[in-house]
Amino acid sequence: xxxxxxxxxxxxxxxxxxxxxxxxxxxxxxxxxxxxxxxxxxxxxxxxxxxxxxxxxxxxxxxxxxxxxxxxxxxxxxxxxxxxxxxxxxxxxxxxxxxxxxxxxxxxxxxxxxxxxxxxxxxxxxxxxxxxxxxxxxxxxxxxxxxxxxxxxxxxxxxxxxxxxxxxxxxxxxxxxxxxxxxxxxxxxxxxxxxxxxxxxxxxxxxxxxxxxxxxxxxxxxxxxxxxxxxxxxxxxxxxxxxxxxxxxxxxxxxxxxxxxxxxxxxxxxxxxxxxxxxxxxxxxxxxxxxxxxxxxxxxxxxxxxxxxxxxxxxxxxxxxxxxxxxxxxxxxxxxxxxxxxxxxxxxxxxxxxxxxxxxxxxxxxxxxxxxxxxxxxxxxxxxxxx
Amino acid sequence: xxxxxxxxxxxxxxxxxxxxxxxxxxxxxxxxxxxxxxxxxxxxxxxxxxxxxxxxxxxxxxxxxxxxxxxxxxxxxxxxxxxxxxxxxxxxxxxxxxxxxxxxxxxxxxxxxxxxxxxxxxxxxxxxxxxxxxxxxxxxxxxxxxxxxxxxxxxxxxxxxxxxxxxxxxxxxxxxxxxxxxxxxxxxxxxxxxxxxxxxxxxxxxxxxxxxxxxxxxxxxxxxxxxxxxxxxxxxxxxxxxxxxxxxxxxxxxxxxxxxxxxxxxxxxxxxxxxxxxxxxxxxxxxxxxxxxxxxxxxxxxxxxxxxxxxxxxxxxxxxxxxxxxxxxxxxxxxxxxxxxxxxxxxxxxxxxxxxxxxxxxxxxxxxxxxxxxxxxxxxxxxxxxx
Numbered sequence: 198x199x200x201x202x203x204x205x206x207x208x209x210x211x212x213x214x215x216x217x218x219x220x221x222x223x224x225x226x227x228x229x230x231x232x233x234x235x236x237x238x239x240x241x242x243x244x245x246x247x248x249x250x251x252x253x254x255x256x257x258x259x260x261x262x263x264x265x266x267x268x269x270x271x272x273x274x275x276x277x278x279x280x281x282x283x284x285x286x287x288x289x290x291x292x293x294x295x296x297x298x299x300x301x302x303x304x305x306x307x308x309x310x311x312x313x314x315x316x317x318x319x320x321x322x323x324x325x326x327x328x329x330x331x332x333x334x335x336x337x338x339x340x341x342x343x344x345x346x347x348x349x350x351x352x353x354x355x356x357x358x359x360x361x362x363x364x365x366x367x368x369x370x371x372x373x374x375x376x377x378x379x380x381x382x383x384x385x386x387x388x389x390x391x392x393x394x395x396x397x398x399x400x401x402x403x404x405x406x407x408x409x410x411x412x413x414x415x416x417x418x419x420x421x422x423x424x425x426x427x428x429x430x431x432x433x434x435x436x437x438x439x440x441x442x443x444x445x446x447x448x449x450x451x452x453x454x455x456x457x458x459x460x461x462x463x464x465x466x467x468x469x470x471x472x473x474x475x476x477x478x479x480x481x482x483x484x485x486x487x488x489x490x491x492x493x494x495x496x497x498x499x500x501x502x503x504x505x506x507x508x509x510x511x512x513x514x515x516x517x518x519x520x521x522x523x524x525x526x527x528x529x530x531x532x533x534x535x536x537x538x539x540x541x542x543x544x545x546x547x548x549x550x551x552x553x554x555x556x557x558x559x560x561x562x563x564x565x566x567x568x569x570x571x572x573x574x575x576x577x578x579x580x581x582x583x584x
Numbered sequence: 585x586x587x588x589x590x591x592x593x594x595x596x597x598x599x600x601x602x603x604x605x606x607x608x609x610x611x612x613x614x615x616x617x618x619x620x621x622x623x624x625x626x627x628x629x630x631x632x633x634x635x636x637x638x639x640x641x642x643x644x645x646x647x648x649x650x651x652x653x654x655x656x657x658x659x660x661x662x663x664x665x666x667x668x669x670x671x672x673x674x675x676x677x678x679x680x681x682x683x684x685x686x687x688x689x690x691x692x693x694x695x696x697x698x699x700x701x702x703x704x705x706x707x708x709x710x711x712x713x714x715x716x717x718x719x720x721x722x723x724x725x726x727x728x729x730x731x732x733x734x735x736x737x738x739x740x741x742x743x744x745x746x747x748x749x750x751x752x753x754x755x756x757x758x759x760x761x762x763x764x765x766x767x768x769x770x771x772x773x774x775x776x777x778x779x780x781x782x783x784x785x786x787x788x789x790x791x792x793x794x795x796x797x798x799x800x801x802x803x804x805x806x807x808x809x810x811x812x813x814x815x816x817x818x819x820x821x822x823x824x825x826x827x828x829x830x831x832x833x834x835x836x837x838x839x840x841x842x843x844x845x846x847x848x849x850x851x852x853x854x855x856x857x858x859x860x861x862x863x864x865x866x867x868x869x870x871x872x873x874x875x876x877x878x879x880x881x882x883x884x885x886x887x888x889x890x891x892x893x894x895x896x897x898x899x900x901x902x903x904x905x906x907x908x909x910x911x912x913x914x915x916x917x918x919x920x921x922x923x924x925x926x927x928x929x930x931x932x933x934x935x936x937x938x939x940x941x942x943x944x945x946x947x948x949x950x951x952x953x954x955x956x957x958x959x960x961x962x963x964x965x966x967x968x969x970x971x
Contacts, residue, residue, distance in 0.1 A: 384770065388774070399852045404856075411882060461848075477794075492801075502810075
């Protein structure tokens with residue numbers, strides 16, 4: 198049951214237990230779940246628990262804990278679901294029988310040579326349909342997706358989705374078989390990665406629809422609201438700076454929230470697409486220029502349409518040509534600029550090794566708000582100075 | 585390969601083919617992929633292809649096409665992966681052997697009685713470890729998750745995640761075995777559902793990071809930008825209505841974008857949490873009142889903190905007590921109202937059978953903008969009238 202809780206709840210449950218009891222629980226978990234749990238409790242407690250474990254489990258877990266939690270190594274299990282490549286089908290089945298207790302889900306048996314190099318895989322279906330006397334090597338596949346232990350877990354999820362995999366073997370740089378990743382790990386990864394993106398998108402440090410603690414609720418949200426507040430106060434000083442222009446053509450005031458909001462709306466469309474596209478691999482180095490060009494043309498078109506509509510409505514409403522020109526050209530400029538910022542910032546963040554998802558949510562929206570207001574008031578100043 | 589494309593690309597590929605060739609492709613797909621593909625091409629073409637198929641495949645696909653695409657029936661496959669409950673293990677394996685060509689991934693065999701009622705399941709592991717002469721009924725499980733054909737596919741995904749399933753049987757209301765759903769279908773469902781939510785969140789009709797067509801790019805985004813534009817213009821007329829008050833205390837103008845943006849920021853935090861929580865099942869009828877109360881308290885606290893900070897900064901900046909009071913109390917009121925709207929609208933949408941995810945993105949942000957400005961200018965009017 199503990200395996201199905203998330204790590205934080207699991208840690209909360211296991212934290213107060215005596216080391217003896219905790220180690221029994223850990224011993225009965227699959228190795229990947231056990232490592233995740235040990236990784237999220239206090240270090241001294243984790244070490245005390247490790248000492249109580251049989252030496253094989255201890256070595257396994259110590260190794261798993263060295264991998265980065267967002268890598269393939271961080272989500273793999275090391276249960277020994279491999280057999281010598283020169284075994285017969287009957288021998289492989291015999292081996293499975295001896296492991297049956299320990300393993301819940303078996304989809305494939307991985308066949309390795311004497312040095313532990315992964316040579317092939319045989320699915321249970323293939324084993325069941327073969328004759329017990331046949332060599333396992335005769336029924337095994339040699340060509341199938343394998344995952345390097347250092348691969349990013351989101352990339353691993355992409356491979357599972359592309360090839361509809363139930364499980365995949367994990368190997369090191371020399372092709373040594375290390376463990377396997379199964380479909381349920383991938384479902385967890387997908388949920389976590391997507392919630393991470395939604396968190397940034399909606400201005401929260403973590404996204405947790407199951408959250409019940411008021412304090413945590415506050416801690417996850419307040420910093421982002423304060424960031425937005427800071428941006429809004431910067432916008433206020435910017436507007437104050439342009440007070441004379443606003444006094445000269447007061448209806449300019451009416452459109453302040455519109456201009457700010459449209460920059461935000463257009464920016465988030467582009468940036469969210471870039472961020473998810475970079476995450477899923479739909480957007481890569483190949484064809485990037487063509488894609489950026491397409492985003493720019495989209496922004497020019499939507500900006501022209503929104504600008505045109507605003508020109509008509511504003512002129513009809515206030516019968517003021519100067520006002521209509523300023524508002525509509527600003528809107529076009531703001532939408533185009535927001536798209537450019539929304540497309541480029543995720544790419545820049547990625548280049549600097551940061552999470553592109555930072556370029557969604559309040560951070561980019563606030564930036565777009567301020568740039569938008571600056572453009573609007575700048576254009577207004579320019580036009581008014583020519584009159 | 586066609587099975588791995590999304591439906592729209594698959595349809596584009598198969599659309600121009602002669603019926604004869606298309607039907608050969610359809611015949612070789614698994615039934616769920618075939619039904620999805622037929623559902624996304626022109627109806628006449630689909631019917632022409634169906635007529636070319638062997639009658640068993642035709643009946644299967646015709647039935648699959650009757651299920652709603654967002655239900656369990658819409659994602660299940662009907663390959664006959666069942667055996668009579670009184671068969672021996674050897675007979676079940678023999679049956680598998682005869683089906684081996686047709687089926688790619690087998691995880692469980694479902695055991696049914698003479699009327700087709702689902703009685704139990706035997707995993708391949710259990711079959712492999714049993715003696716061929718044993719009755720299948722002896723090694724099968726009787727207690728395991730099964731899915732009703734009409735269940736929402738997102739709920740099905742929740743069951744897969746909770747029990748770490750590789751596959752689950754689908755039954756009708758009488759417990760008749762109809763087909764099975766596998767982990768790869770669930771991965772697709774998760775991706776689609778999450779992209780649906782992100783689309784609404786970021787103001788796009790569909791979310792497709794792989795999109796390459798300019799026209800589609802425009803069509804997915806423009807309606808939402810125009811919706812935002814409409815909201816912004818409504819805000820403009822609202823502000824125009826309060827022109828006398830703004831003339832009396834001009835620095836009120838500086839904070840117009842701040843007040844509008846903070847309502848949007850606070851609202852999206854709450855609404856996105858509600859929407860995903862309703863989708864994943866983390867938020868249900870149980871404990872709903874407590875959760876809503878917690879959201880309200882969070883909003884009161886964040887609102888007070890933001891309001892307090894703004895009071896200090898504004899007063900320090902402009903040395904105007906009236907201004908500082910109006911801006912900071914408005915901010916508190918706006919944040920609390922935005923949280924209430926953000927929590928209640930998803931619940932209302934769900935009650936009326938609409939997608940709660942509509943309550944994220946430009947729709948709710950624009951609503952919050954306008955309400956926020958109305959509160960701000962209303963409080964300003966009230967305070968100014970007392971002076």
